[in-house]
Amino acid sequence: MNKRNQVSKVFFWVVGLFLLLGLHGCKVYSFSGTNIDPAVKTISIATFQNTSSNGPSFLAQRFTEDFKDYFQRNTSLKLVPRDGDLQFEGAITAYDFAPAAIQNQNGIDQAGVNRLTIQVRVKFTNTNDPKQDFEQTFQSNGDFPATQDITQINNDPTATRRITQNIITDAFNKSVANW
Numbered sequence: 340m341n342k343r344n345q346v347s348k349v350f351f352w353v354v355g356l357f358l359l360l361g362l363h364g365c366k367v368y369s370f371s372g373t374n375i376d377p378a379v380k381t382i383s384i385a386t387f388q389n390t391s392s393n394g395p396s397f398l399a400q401r402f403t404e405d406f407k408d409y410f411q412r413n414t415s416l417k418l419v420p421r422d423g424d425l426q427f428e429g430a431i432t433a434y435d436f437a438p439a440a441i442q443n444q445n446g447i448d449q450a451g452v453n454r455l456t457i458q459v460r461v462k463f464t465n466t467n468d469p470k471q472d473f474e475q476t477f478q479s480n481g482d483f484p485a486t487q488d489i490t491q492i493n494n495d496p497t498a499t500r501r502i503t504q505n506i507i508t509d510a511f512n513k514s515v516a517n518w
Contacts (some may be wrong), residue, residue: 373414373515377465383423384414387431388458394434394457395493402459402503409507414515425514426464432476433458436442436489439482449485455492456480457499459506464513473513479505 384407390397406427411418416425439454458478465471481502483492491500 357380367396375414375416375515376467379465380417381419381423382410382414382425383419383421383427384410385421385426385428386427389431391431391434391458391488393436394431395499397514398431398499401500402507405500405503406507406510407475409504409511410515413511424466426466427461427510427514429459429461431457431459433478436492437495438442439484452482453485454480454482455489455502457502457506459503459510461510463510465514472512475513477506477509479503479509 384403386403387399387406405419410416433456435456437454440451441448442451456478458476460474460476462474463472479502481498
């Protein structure tokens with residue numbers, strides 16, 4: 340065997356050993372960034388209630404479906420109706436639309452930008468590891484031109500989704516990515 344082949348074999352053995360030692364203490368890692376115990380196989384996501392005073396009627400159902408879709412796309416967990424290894428429930432607690440920037444035009448104060456803020460309380464239960472359980476309110480917002488009112492924003496299917504997607508990502512990261 341020539342010297343080059345020996346060096347290559349030693350290199351691969353050393354790299355393999357470091358990978359083995361590095362992964363020894365870890366849970367399962369995936370390229371989506373999740374850190375889910377292999378014993379966890381199922382997830383249940385209850386319909387999020389809309390307890391905000393201003394939110395549109397469709398918001399709870401759309402948020403819940405987007406939440407389910409995100410977890411199904413980014414994990415290999417099986418979605419079950421209830422009693423999953425991981426369980427989510429919660430409520431949309433705030434849906435606030437207010438001026439974010441006031442500007443003076445011709446001596447009149449007017450909104451230059453309006454901001455929609457959405458808050459969602461999420462309760463997470465990990466039946467295999469209760470130390471990971473949490474209940475937390477996640478919030479995100481989006482700015483819209485002053486010429487766009489709340490009715491127009493509610494009728495735009497992507498407007499509120501941009502905001503709720505941030506909340507779903509934050510809940511995902513806190514629960515299964517351990518960020």
